[in-house]
Structure formats: structure tokens, C-alpha cells
Amino acid sequence: xxxxxxxxxxxxGRDEWESxxxxxxxxxxxxxxxxxxxxxxxxxxRTSDPDERTANLTFVVVGGGPTGVxxxxxxxxxxxxxxxxxxxxxxxxxxSIILLEGTDRxxxxxxxxxxxxxxxxxxxxxxxxxxxxxxxxxxQDGVDTNAGPIAARTVVWGAGNEASPLATLLGAPTDRAGxxxxxxxxxxxxxxxxxxxxxxxxxxxxxxxxxxxAQGAIQGGAHVARxxxxxxxxxxxPSFRYRNKGELATIGxxxxxxxxxxxxxxxxxxxxxxxxxxIVFLIDFRSRLLVLINWAxxxxxxxxxSRLITGPxxxxxxxxGAGAEDGDREAVEPRxxxx
Numbered sequence: 001x002x003x004x005x006x007x008x009x010x011x012x013g014r015d016e017w018e019s020x021x022x023x024x025x026x027x028x029x030x031x032x033x034x035x036x037x038x039x040x041x042x043x044x045x046r047t048s049d050p051d052e053r054t055a056n057l058t059f060v061v062v063g064g065g066p067t068g069v070x071x072x073x074x075x076x077x078x079x080x081x082x083x084x085x086x087x088x089x090x091x092x093x094x095x096s097i098i099l100l101e102g103t104d105r106x107x108x109x110x111x112x113x114x115x116x117x118x119x120x121x122x123x124x125x126x127x128x129x130x131x132x133x134x135x136x137x138x139x140q141d142g143v144d145t146n147a148g149p150i151a152a153r154t155v156v157w158g159a160g161n162e163a164s165p166l167a168t169l170l171g172a173p174t175d176r177a178g179x180x181x182x183x184x185x186x187x188x189x190x191x192x193x194x195x196x197x198x199x200x201x202x203x204x205x206x207x208x209x210x211x212x213x214a215q216g217a218i219q220g221g222a223h224v225a226r227x228x229x230x231x232x233x234x235x236x237x238p239s240f241r242y243r244n245k246g247e248l249a250t251i252g253x254x255x256x257x258x259x260x261x262x263x264x265x266x267x268x269x270x271x272x273x274x275x276x277x278x279i280v281f282l283i284d285f286r287s288r289l290l291v292l293i294n295w296a297x298x299x300x301x302x303x304x305x306s307r308l309i310t311g312p313x314x315x316x317x318x319x320x321g322a323g324a325e326d327g328d329r330e331a332v333e334p335r336x337x338x339x
Contacts, residue, residue, distance in 0.1 A: 007199035063159030064101030
């Protein structure tokens with residue numbers, strides 16, 4: 001048996017925050033975040049209340065890891081370039097994108113020099129990066145922090161992960177993040193015929209914890225296959241050795257930072273490396289070609305392919321004044337030129 005059920009967002013015991021601050025793990029999460037971002041611009045366009053308009057044009061990203069950094073950069077690109085000609089009464093470039101990080105630097109797993117470069121790139125995009133700021137509460141109206149409240153109608157969570165609850169249900173030994181404790185062969189401690197890989201496993205290689213990234217899961221899966229073959233052949237199980245092939249994070253349209261084979265990259269070169277890696281690892285030529293064409297078109301035209309506001313259907317209701325209330329979010333009828 002191989003356990004590979006991945007991870008979910010961790011709200012550090014405050015799961016009630018999830019409805020106000022979705023994370024980014026699945027396609028459904030991405031669609032929900034896109035819907036909230038586009039609706040925020042629509043509500044800002046429709047309201048006559050300046051405070052409500054400001055709150056709708058404030059986007060808070062919690063967590064300065066790769067997910068948070070990339071999300072903040074993407075929202076900045078949407079506000080500064082994609083949506084600039086879509087509205088009559090608001091200027092999308094006045095939107096405030098705030099990235100909150102509780103430690104003293106973003107991208108904490110990257111070399112300090114790259115963290116500094118990423119910080120400069122984000123600030124050049126107009127992102128307000130606030131270090132040493134922790135969140136104490138999240139509501140539909142914004143976030144409370146140790147530095148004071150922030151009124152924002154859109155909050156995105158990227159501050160932590162925890163393993164799938166399957167490990168707890170099985171009664172397997174776990175670490176503080178709920179990840180299954182495994183041995184050098186990736187077998188669950190005390191269960192030699194049960195393996196755990198990917199985000200679900202607390203594995204080490206040469207005494208260092210294996211990061212919860214795709215390459216760790218891929219290498220773990222290949223190793224478990226080798227262990228099973230060794231068992232069938234009656235030979236000793238090999239020990240898992242993780243090989244870090246690199247880390248890459250994009251920041252906006254054509255910037256990024258990363259490390260590949262010990263070589264530190266930043267700016268456009270890092271962005272191109274990220275772009276190339278994601279194309280190469282698609283499963284077939286047709287997929288590579290379609291994605292290449294789509295990305296190239298978006299890059300050259302500054303346009304994003306789909307800006308439809310999707311969500312559960314509800315009857316249309318007239319929205320005025322301060323904009324839609326919580327229950328009216330799907331009822332806002334997008335303007336035609338915002339699609």
C-alpha cells in the first residue's frame with residue numbers, strides 16, 4: 001500500500017478562516033480565487049462609498065513562500081496591466097496588493113540573496129511587502145494583524161500546509177504537521193509493507209527533511225518502486241536519497257528567482273527557466289504546443305485568456321450603494337467588456 005494523498009491548507013487551528021481566505025491547492029481553488037478577484041473589481045466599480053471601494057481594491061496575500069510570492073505578483077499584474085482599460089469609474093492601477101510574511105524575509109527556503117532580489121522585484125511591481133507581520137484573525141471584512149487591521153474584501157491564504165487527515169485515521173505515527181513518519185525506505189514506521197510519499201510523508205535524506213514539492217513526490221514514487229522490486233528479488237531495500245534539482249518562483253510577467261544545480265538565477269532568466277521547465281514536463285507534444293501558444297499569446301498581448309466570473313447560480317439582484325453583500329456575490333452581473 002502506498003499513501004500519497006497529499007496535503008491541505010493549514011490555518012493553525014483556525015479552520016473557520018478558510019471561508020474568508022481560500023488557499024491554492026486545486027483547480028477549484030484557483031477558480032474561486034479568480035472569481036473573488038474579478039468580483040472585487042466589479043464591486044469597486046459599482047459602489048459609491050469610497051471606503052468600500054478602497055476595501056474592494058485591497059488584496060491581501062498571507063504567507064511569503066513561493067505560493068504567496070507568485071500570487072501577489074500575479075494579482076499585481078492583473079491590476080496594473082490586464083484590467084487597466086476595463087472600467088469607467090475606477091483605476092485598477094490604484095489597487096493595493098499586500099503580502100504579509102511573519103518572518104524577516106520572504107522565500108525562506110531560498111538563499112538569502114535571492115530572497116532580497118525577490119523582495120525588490122515584488123516592490124518594483126507595486127506589491128506592499130510587510131515582514132514580521134502575523135495574522136490574528138480573518139473575516140469577510142479583512143484581516144487583523146499584530147500591526148493593526150487591514151480592510152480587504154479579498155484575502156488569499158498561502159501561509160502553511162498540513163498533511164491529509166488519512167494518516168491520523170490510520171493511527172500511523174506523525175509529526176507536528178500531521179505527516180507520516182517513514183524510514184529510509186519510505187515505509188511507514190512499524191508497517192514495512194505500507195509506504196508514504198509526497199506531502200503526506202515526513203521523510204529525510206542525509207539527515208535533512210525532504211521538502212514538500214513535486215520533485216520530492218516524484219523521486220519518492222520512483223524509490224518505492226525500486227523497494228518493491230528489491231522485495232520481489234529478495235535483496236536489501238535501498239535507502240532513499242533526495243536530489244534537489246532546483247527551485248523556481250515567478251514574480252509577475254517576466255521576473256523570478258531560482259536555483260538550478262547550485263546556480264542562482266533571478267529576473268528574466270529565472271522566469272524563462274520556470275517557463276521552460278513547465279513546458280518540458282507536460283505529458284505530450286500536443287499539450288506542450290497548446291500551452292506554448294497560449295502563454296506566448298498572453299505574454300505578447302498582455303491579455304489573459306478567460307475573465308469570466310463563475311460560481312453557483314443565483315437569481316440576479318440589483319446591486320447598488322456599497323456593492324454586493326456576502327450572499328450577493330454570485331448575483332453581481334459582470335459587465336460585458338469585463339469578460
